[in-house]
Amino acid sequence: MLEERHPSEPFRIKSVEPIVLLSRAQREEILHRVKYNVFKIKAEEIYIDLLTDSGTGAMSKDQWSALMQGDESYAGARSFYRFEKIVKDITGKKYILPVHQGRVAENVFFSTVVNKGDYVPNNTHFDTTGANVAHKGGFAINLPCPEAALDDEIPFKGNMDTRKLESFIEEKTPEKIPVVFMTVTNNSTGGQAVAMANIKEASEICHKHGIMFFFDCARFAENAYFIKKDEPGFENKTIKEIAQEMFSYCDGALMSAKKDGLANMGGFIAVNDEELARKMTELMIVIEGFPTYGGMSGRDIETIAAGLNEVLKEDYLAYRVGQVEYLGKILEEAGAPIIKPTGGHAIFIDAGKYLPHIPSDQFPGHTLSVELYREGGIRTSEIGSIMFGGYDPNTGENISAPKELVRLAVPRRVYTGSHLEYVARVMDRITARKDSLRGYKITRQATLLRHFTIELEEMAKEEVKVK
Numbered sequence: 302m303l304e305e306r307h308p309s310e311p312f313r314i315k316s317v318e319p320i321v322l323l324s325r326a327q328r329e330e331i332l333h334r335v336k337y338n339v340f341k342i343k344a345e346e347i348y349i350d351l352l353t354d355s356g357t358g359a360m361s362k363d364q365w366s367a368l369m370q371g372d373e374s375y376a377g378a379r380s381f382y383r384f385e386k387i388v389k390d391i392t393g394k395k396y397i398l399p400v401h402q403g404r405v406a407e408n409v410f411f412s413t414v415v416n417k418g419d420y421v422p423n424n425t426h427f428d429t430t431g432a433n434v435a436h437k438g439g440f441a442i443n444l445p446c447p448e449a450a451l452d453d454e455i456p457f458k459g460n461m462d463t464r465k466l467e468s469f470i471e472e473k474t475p476e477k478i479p480v481v482f483m484t485v486t487n488n489s490t491g492g493q494a495v496a497m498a499n500i501k502e503a504s505e506i507c508h509k510h511g512i513m514f515f516f517d518c519a520r521f522a523e524n525a526y527f528i529k530k531d532e533p534g535f536e537n538k539t540i541k542e543i544a545q546e547m548f549s550y551c552d553g554a555l556m557s558a559k560k561d562g563l564a565n566m567g568g569f570i571a572v573n574d575e576e577l578a579r580k581m582t583e584l585m586i587v588i589e590g591f592p593t594y595g596g597m598s599g600r601d602i603e604t605i606a607a608g609l610n611e612v613l614k615e616d617y618l619a620y621r622v623g624q625v626e627y628l629g630k631i632l633e634e635a636g637a638p639i640i641k642p643t644g645g646h647a648i649f650i651d652a653g654k655y656l657p658h659i660p661s662d663q664f665p666g667h668t669l670s671v672e673l674y675r676e677g678g679i680r681t682s683e684i685g686s687i688m689f690g691g692y693d694p695n696t697g698e699n700i701s702a703p704k705e706l707v708r709l710a711v712p713r714r715v716y717t718g719s720h721l722e723y724v725a726r727v728m729d730r731i732t733a734r735k736d737s738l739r740g741y742k743i744t745r746q747a748t749l750l751r752h753f754t755i756e757l758e759e760m761a762k763e764e765v766k767v768k
């Protein structure tokens with residue numbers, strides 16, 4: 302008997318998009334052309350694209366047919382009310398403001414609540430969230446639980462350190478903290494889930510001090526699935542019931558619908574406070590759009606409404622989370638050390654451990670990311686010293702990130718189990734010759750968000766120090 306290794310896809314394929322694996326010589330030439338920066342490779346030159354799970358998912362037949370239902374009226378469109386109904390049903394909030402993507406929700410919200418010098422704690426800020434807090438003159442504070450830094454395979458490593466939250470509030474005073482955030486799942490620590498108990502505790506601490514408690518809820522459904530799977534007492538609840546309970550502890554939420562909205566674009570703000578909703582609506586009209594379309598077309602809004610219904614289905618989530626877990630398992634079998642447990646949307650390979658002969662100032666994560674493209678046409682992203690490190694502008698010295706990771710983000714409903722097995726086979730071929738891989742040096746870089754535009758070259762053989 303063939304062993305079942307992951308839940309099979311709960312869908313069949315109605316429309317296909319061809320992908321091509323270019324020859325090794327072509328891939329080599331492309332790497333040279335883009336100066337070893339995978340962000341600059343054209344999408345059609347990639348075979349399997351694991352750069353991000355954001356807005357890269359496949360829509361269902363119901364979503365495609367919902368497109369035709371789009372009501373493009375400027376004000377009061379039918380599509381908005383359909384969308385509002387499902388968002389209210391899941392979040393339980395009174396006021397729903399549509400926006401065209403998550404970072405606009407952040408801009409509108411933080412512009413309204415953050416004053417210069419305020420603090421905004423979070424289990425871990427996503428990069429645009431932190432940047433939007435800073436843009437309003439606030440300080441984005443990360444309070445991940447201590448377990449997040451450990452190698453142990455324990456559930457809910459996305460939790461917040463609630464003891465630290467409590468002491469942080471006492472130290473800075475509640476007046477300087479307009480809101481506390483919880484990111485579900487915790488994207489920046491690897492899509493790790495947050496437990497219901499932790500959500501409840503953080504909520505109680507905030508409310509005791511009169512501070513608002515909000516979700517950054519891009520992957521709320523994946524989080525709810527982990528609660529059902531791993532937190533005692535939730536086995537027999539539906540995903541929707543769990544999601545509703547999660548949202549019952551927060552005062553509002555910001556959502557990027559490019560993730561668990563199963564849409565290619567979109568987002569929303571959900572809040573209970575009338576005064577806050579009114580202020581945000583005023584700003585929305587100036588920068589984003591009338592409050593019943595918020596920067597989206599009626600058809601886009603329809604696809605999100607349909608997507609939010611589908612994302613709560615347990616067979617979908619079992620396949621989704623199971624697929625990511627399976628990719629982690631076969632990559633490990635192919636010799637890659639990964640961060641465990643596997644999260645909801647991506648696998649993180651510890652390239653620092655995998656390529657111990659490459660020092661952090663020669664970017665082992667980058668080496669592996671380039672090699673995955675060279676060997677198999679696979680695009681991934683380095684989450685290490687290129688993305689999160691930097692350099693001292695006075696001495697030119699490299700500043701290292703805490704870990705040298707490579708992220709393989711899995712788009713929703715796009716690749717089959719066989720595509721993932723291909724990725725693991727490529728990894729296996731790299732493992733066979735990994736000791737001969739060389740690091741990189743930077744030839745050109747920007748001071749901010751350098752990973753997008755950086756240029757590099759491979760270290761020459763004679764430059765590699767023998768240990």
Ligand SMILES: *Cc1c(COP(=O)(O)O)cnc(C)c1O
Pocket residue numbers: 355402403404405427429430484488517518519557558559560567568
């Ligand atoms: C993607 C994401 C955002 C930003 O959303 P965009 O739609 O990309 O602007 C914010 N928070 C989290 C947790 C995200 O994953």
